[in-house]
Amino acid sequence: MIDSLSPRAVVVLPGGLGGPFAPLPLFATSAAAARGAQVHRAWWEAPAGLQHSERSEWVAPRATPVLDEAAAAVPGGSVFVVGKSLGSAAAPLVAERGFSAVWLTPLLTDPLVVAGLRAARAPFLLVGGTSDALWDGQVARELTPFVLEVDGADHGMEVPGPLAASAAVLGQVATRIEQFLDETVWPRSR
Template sequence: MTSRTVVVLPGGQFGPASPLPMYAGDAAEQRGADVIRVWWDEPDRTLTLTDDERGPWVLPQATRALEGTEGEVLLIGKSLGSYACHLAAERALPAVWLTPNLGSPWMVDGLRRSTAPFLLVGGTADKLWDPVLARELTPYLLEVPDADHGMYVPGRLAASAAVLGQVATAVEDFLDQVVWR
């Protein structure tokens, strides 16, 4: 069996153990992957980064996480972690990008340069999501009506928990049908 490694890069606030990146990493782990969960070097700084600073700040940390990885490597990034899309493009790595900032020219450039398949996950109530652009960038897409940047939907929390299940299933399907078929 080929060795598989997944690097999980969190968003700016809650780390890699928050539900979206945790479940995405768990989906890969259940398929035999070793999971490297990255915690940002300066978590307090993540809230003050400008869009121009995000990519250059994320890339060295993502690169460090990839050191020594062998075999099949997959990147999973939530929001801020999605700025590693340039690294995925440079190394032709498949990826799962959870709520990426599709309003960022830097991010869109990295996504456009990617040659490996990637899954985009976002919600129509997220100000950083662009449904037309998402469909232009990749055929692998989960778009949830009324979901915000945290993939919460209006109403009872059970509805948002169901969205988490949809995300987990989309990641599993992407891994099974596209990345590790």
């Protein structure tokens, strides 16, 4: 049963490769959709050679229409953002709109992303791994109390060893997102 007192939407801002149907954003989106959220997806593939300093300028015009579309679809409702890697370059846009989010392997080495996260007024969950060069666990814990850090996980949240170990990490991420939605973003009525 969906426990929804107001309309809900989820916006998917994918990473540079794999689009919104890559496993991490797909599971996060499924968690929100199972809780009654309409799904709005940005589609992109980052151009080869996109410089770090160009990320925000490249992402902003692609993310803005989808964020605005979702907000217009649920007037007075709640928008939740699922951002993977490159999608986290939209953190300033999400913060200024007051949307909650889960940032999957966010670019915590990018000052513009970190500044956008610092400006957020709504709760957000950060998910990353200790073997990801773009993750900074200390910064993550300074930004939010909602952090899932997986020891040994890389930028795709894969860990060394059998594939089943990486599949277990995906399950761990999905469970943490469901908990975040149910306890923080859209608490279930008792």
